[in-house]
Amino acid sequence: MIWQTAVIERIEQTTPRVKSFFFRVALEHHDAGQHVDIRLTAQDGYQAQRSYSIASAPGAELLELVVEHLPEGEVSSFLHDVAVVGDEIEMRGPIGGHFVWRQSDEGPLLLIAGGSGIAPLMAMLRTRPATDTLLIYSTRTWEDVIFRDELLAMDARVRVIFLITRELPRRAEDFGTRIDRGVLGSVMKQWGCAPRHVYVCGATSFVEAAATALVDEGIPAAIIKAERYGGA
């Protein structure tokens, strides 16, 4: 897979710690859920590579990546503190043939995200799934909810539940706790659908907790797909 030049067309600060980067790049068609690799090169030839999920819908004019700023993070700090509109970044992709959802896969669809793990699930939601969809999205605070307005404006077939772990939830349907079997069970009961596909994405510890809760709730492991971003 070859490296291509991607040009930053727009940068948006979406939460206090997250920016969206919109690239103009001629990658092949992607499926919702896939990621790209980016490669940065210093003057002396030193290089760093990282993976980022594609948040934009397949076919969108610009490719959107959602990058959380990790303190001391080599690549996320560069993107947040140094990169500006017009900069060229090397990119290759789309990559990954497991954590993907296409309209033809149908549903019902259960999506579970922690923090920046919303990115590939957003690409799925943006294809406007023609099936019942439940998104459970965990962040520390209301301010940390990426794509909040867009999520709140989703179609009626998409139910969105926020788990806000470090302050009181704002909406009656949301929860002020971390993901566990109890929360998952009650949210799924209210939803009333049996999922056909489940996608879980976020930091490794979040994915472990969510996937364990799913299995404990009796969801077959074979329908659960997980993308682990790393970190604690």
Add this chain to the structure above:
Amino acid sequence: MVTRGFVGRRPKADDARRLPPGQSLTTDFPVLSLGPTPAVRLERWKLAITHDRKVLASWSWEEFQALPHTPITADIHCVTKWSRFDTQWEGVTIDALLLAGGVTPPTQFVLAKCYDGYTTNIPLADQRGAQAMIATRYAGEPLAAEHGGPARLLVPHLYLWKSAKWIAEFRFVEWNAPGFWEERGYHIRGDPWQEQRYTNDP
């Protein structure tokens, strides 16, 4: 192509020499798995060497413990870009396993099959006379479930997706048929020093 304004956080020269291209050094132990972490109970654990639907050798957990175990120290490299140095494992090398089972390799290709349904292909040549093993201990402790416990394949000179977690079956096959990730865009061999990440990488 030089990236405007990128300086980077360089590894020390000694570390840099041990890092394959595109990798960065971590001191954590990140996790890459395709779904939930399965709970494999020791009472029901079994490892089988098979070919053409026949079991050539198999071990219960107790029987496996009685095989000669070897400690190794190796650098490991995950395709998601992290590498970790000097990881310490203990297990039964593939050479020792074949010997203990009295198995003469019927073919030169192996598909590792796992308790979660995962598969990966590894030619036998990549597993013999090398550090490849069925590992059951990490850093002096029983291997944790999220890292593939009770037992995983370990082939440290290839990207870590080849080191199948929760291994159940070591199946000899007639050709180098792709496994799970190899069918989903990842390289058929996966040598980190040649940066063989994706299907069409050289």
